[in-house]
Amino acid sequence: MLDLFKSLLPKKERQWCGACLFELNPTAKSLSSDIGGRYEYAFAESDDHEFSYADLIKSSKRGCDRCKALASAFESFGAAGFEVARWEPHLNSPGSPLLEITSADGTSQVFEICSSEAPLDRPVFFADDPSPHVVLCRGYKLSRTTGDNEALDQAAKWLTECRTSHGECRVSDAEFVPNRLLYLGDSRTDSNILELVEKPAPVPYAALSHRWTKETPSKSLLTSNFLDRKQNGMPIAYLPRMMQDVVLVLRRLGIEYIWIDCLCIIQDDKDDWKREAALMASIYTNAELTVAASWCDQSDQSLFRDHSMPQEISVDVAQIDGQSIFIRRRKHHFTWLGIESSADTMAAENPDIEWPLLNRGWVYQEQLLSRRMLHFTQNELIWECFEETRCECGWYDTNTRIFGARDWYKRSPATKSWSQVIKGYAKRPLTVTTDRLPALAGIGKAIASAKDYDPAEYLCGFWEKELEETFFWYLSEPPLHPRPDMRMPTWSWASVSGDVECWQVSLEGIEFLGNDVQYSGDPLLGDVVSGMVSLSGHVASGIVYHGREWKSISESQKDASGTSSILTDSRATEDYGLQIGGQFATFNPDYKLDVPGKGFVPSGSQVLCLLFGRTTSSEWDESGESAETITTHLLLLRHVDGAPLRYERIGVNATCFELDVFMSQSERQQLTLV
Template sequence: MANIDDFSSLNELNSVLGIPDGTASSIPFHLNEKVLTCVACSTLEDESLPGYRSLQFKKSRKSSPEICTRCEFLAKVAETCVEQGILQCVSFDLNGEPYHTIFWEVENDNSTGSLVLPRWSNLLWASGSSQSDLESAKSFEISCAPGKPSPFPDIPIRGSKRTSASMADGMNLAKARAWLRACEESHPNCAGVHGVPNLPARVLDVRKPPVRLYEPSPCESASYLCLSHCWGETRPACLTTTETLEANRRGIAWDDMPATFQHAIDVTRRLGFDYLWIDSLCILQDSEEDWQEQSSEMVNIYENSHLTLCATASHDDHGGLFGEISSERRPHEITVEGPDGQLFELLLRTKLSDRHLPLPWGVDHHENRKKYFPLLTRAWVFQERLLSRRLLHFTKEELLFECAELLACECYPGIGRHEYRPKHSEPLDKRIVSLSQAALRASKKMPENLEEAAALEIDETPWVRAVECFTALSLTFPRDKLPALSGVAKQIQKRMRPGDEYLAGLWRSTLLADLCWWSVGFKQVPQRWRGPSWSWVSIDGPIVMNKFRQRGMNDFCNVLDASVCLAGPDAMGEVKSGQVVLSGTICAGRMKREPHVDHKILRRPRSGARQDILLVVNGEERLIFVDCLDYLDDGTVTVGQEIFCLRTGLYHDADEFCLILKQAARVGTCIPNEESCYERVGYMMGHFEDLDRWCEGKAMSLIKII
């Protein structure tokens, strides 16, 4: 948000406010009466609407000396929109006259005394002027079409008018080139590799028709782009397989490629690049060996890409980069009289909240992403987005750009003297992980003990947040659970956990804490085994990683050994088996299912119509949670079965996290019927007094979990 300190001269400030040059030119900023007396954008405090400025007006409103030229123009825009039915006015004063209010958010503290100017892309429209009206307000933005004069220098200029059905009509990549150039020239965190990177094993050569699959020689270097896309249900004829490999080397027929591929090739050429990497064309789709090898290289492929093109609004490869814009979502064209009496042609968009990249990644805003940004619901894309140095998103309304230092779209351009970033935008969503920025700044010191590791983990390290967000996303092939996060794991190991060992989604140095995950929301057992029961990989659906600390020396549980057997060459990829060996205190009990309220667990009493799952130890009942409700239907666990509570010693408040185990039914890595071999089926939050009583007199035992 702009304030006085953003401007190098009074004339520059006046030009933004619409005050003619020379007005009060000798008066310091803080004495400029035109600025300070504006009832809307001055620093006058409105206690009823903390954090916001507002401009209220009626149809019969006359120009007022208390409103600056900028706010006067904003009022004219609103009146024009009301007259054309773009914005609705349904509130009336005591005299029966309709009135409405425009709000804009204040980003700086009022105590600083800074002047806060309304930003043209950060406006809210409401009928009425109270807090309740603000809560139901609709967002809108004002911009100029390219080539058209602007009444104020800080009104954004859109890349194209986008008032036709297709975003491709009049597509102007000038804004994308400006973002890319600014990133290349001034963002040190986006520099990537030194010099020109080596090309992947296969790329598309798009320099001239026909496009062909090119296999460069080892160490051949050139800049290239990547495509991030949703495959969809159908497979195009141009997919590369062992049978089509030779034909694709000679050339791929244009009509055999779906719209998304065609658009990506067109954009690659228009941005001045010769090579493009598309996974379904550059990896043999019927070769397990080639898939294992190339998927393990994803971290290098995306990180070395100069730019990743994202078909963010398309559900499948036939949707293209641009898509169709429905009539109600196209910008409205309006003409408004400016400060000097000149008529200006403007573009106005409403209902912006469902159009920008939703933040954060997790389960938040999932339905919004699914509807407007389907690409961002895919688990593979989570990795592609985090590994890429730069991304250019194609949505139905506009272009968006991401890198390690900038998140911008055509209405929040992010570069230029008078173009301001929105308050909520953070490059690559720092709440998750910015591998090129946040991780590089993080300490590379390995935790020396579990207590130190738990202290780090409770602050939501990048890995913890990444796993939580990743598991809420969708996979077409369940076997891809580990490979789809392999590249992120490699970067975390390289930059934050050097020398640590990756164990099916967990880390050896923090293994006991990492075992303390639990599932949330919808979850199910995958159709095929893909990970040991102690790993979150073993189930589908969102999970939450550990949030627990260790109470002094852990006398209850210690990790003695852990190992996994890999299914391929990728140390962070698929696994065939795995085991964890612990020394701990274990209590046997029986499973029970009936309505129950555990007053020692912080949760609301529920209706007796729902049956809870309980652990009964020595006649005492405690609430437990199975990792997946399918376990109760497929016979994994049954009512009355003997189950076991393993105390970990990791706690939150007065409750300790306990693993709920059953004796292993499969042979796996264990001797059949071996009493110390278990599988995880759930967890329990046990009150420390109960656990002390249950474990009193019990010796530590050897526990193997598979």
């Protein structure tokens, strides 16, 4: 009877704090900002829910224990006193739930409310029963350092799971082994010597992906120390600190051999270097594991990093139904799709700081070719293989559910188009500019094998069978350097430095007539003797300007109101100009062609403008009538002295000149680009 009587009494409506969005404890006083019913009502009018630090303190004083815990956490993070905070469940946009706070100076920081028990199958927002918090995601607390037992046990677990259950990650050539390996000793020994083993029997081995520092050359394998290391080995204590740590990791994982480029290739022997560089595809493809020193870029830097400072560690804010809830800074992550697409609202992300290794030219092919990679980052260990991407903090668990896991996992290089490879690789810096093609040779070899391409059809960074999709490339940023002094034809993207993209729309009247590229060795290694491509297309004469002459022209093209009649290329810098007939436009050079030296082009020089594409756009007037405009994409070519009908490439002009106007001044012509 008592139970019946209780059931007839009106139930008290659940109250949710208007600041922290946790359920309000019964002893706390109510505020007008609190939410009745379900916490979703906080998002009834917006995709996010805002509160200030002052709101948090006010709610703490009225008795909300969760607000008090959050305020204490923000003090630990050094983020107290923020101006506005936004809970964002990301229901209508990609990304996992988060809390973004903005300070008075406009700087933003991103946090997450996490629980190891949060569901992965759907956002908690859609749960039938209210979750402990609306903006909750699956997450795990990190170990204090990336080199402690907890972190290395996790790495061992990932490796074991991959070996036993991932069919796609198994080695493709069990008989392959590099020409040299370093023997670390088995897990039962504590040897302080690395043995240099030549022509080893097929054994499981690891590879190291690392960024060379000023210290690396002094430790490298050279002709002068080769015999001594072959006979006596190399003291582990003589290695850079990072490599000593790698030895520790691999012994812990039970891998007894490792290949390290600077210690397994004789660096001052050109023949040895070329021979071993040609094996890069096989070395990384068949490695049992590639260890990536992803955050290391300084001499004597450890592979491991302690991240137990108060502003970096997780802070508990609630214990609800046995479920621990904590808040932490969101860590940066990368995906197979690319670093730039990895961290939704984290616009302040700087890959050069977070992962200096991953932006290097040589490392690009190491990433693409390796079946398994274990990344040591500033904050945690990250695992990549063909069937999983994992991290210690659990961010990938949540986000692969949201985005679709398969798009985020590693893929073989053959799954990328060559234009994607060029775009991903070209922007990455190299210490030695002549490594531009050698550092891509491993990917080239893998793609040649997968697509049955003949290496003889490799044309200075292009595949002949994909020439139409890649040949008309352009810098997607203003040039920063003069033309590099290396023997590379100007029509190759490898002849310049910077972010490169390829025109991938139908070509306009272009016909490739043939090519002739001569190498002194392996075509994929790019030791070019000469290279030319012949084609035909519509061309018109033009003049290029820069410096004072271009500034004077720019001023003369302004009317009384200051409006300029110069046509603007959206990709171009204002420092260079092109004239065709009576019209002037900006253009984007392939390099800083106004710098004296190799490739210098005097202002006022005659050029040939080759039409290779078109862009169609429409504009509507006030009456609703539309007008269609078709503009040209032009390759700018300069005549090579003493060579009839031979031209070198110097830049691109896009979406400026109307197609009909250009065609009225053009003629079809056969050209040879060198």
